[in-house]
Amino acid sequence: MEADDAEVVEISGDMIRLGQFLKFTNIAESGAAAGAMIQGGDVLVDGELETRRGRQLSRGMLVEVRLPGGTVAARVG
Template identity: 40%
Template sequence: MEIIKLREDYIKLGQALKAAGLVDSGVDAKFAIQDGLVRVNGETEYQRGKKLYDGDIVTFENNEIKIVK
């Protein structure tokens, strides 16, 4: 599981995917999210700008990202 430590109060979903190295660019993140391949806390998420907070779990291609403060 990849851990992303927040610098602010939140990180956007597309930024989190890039920060974890799961996608190469914002465009790749956009298409992965639009295609329904990304889940946040077990729910499919379609908004690239979805704000992630402390404790959120993102799942993409059998990889998990945990957001921590």
């Protein structure tokens, strides 16, 4: 998936934690699932591997998650 094709997901505040964002976008079914994805090395933030569930995301950041069916991308809006 190209970064330009990523869905923009609007958040209510200025920042959101990575684990919360994965749940909010329905990429992860639960906090435990989000944590497993992050710890499993399946999550990139702005093209860099991210292993911290509490990583703060701000508007414009791109989150990519490698799933069995392919990569899903969402941009913080």
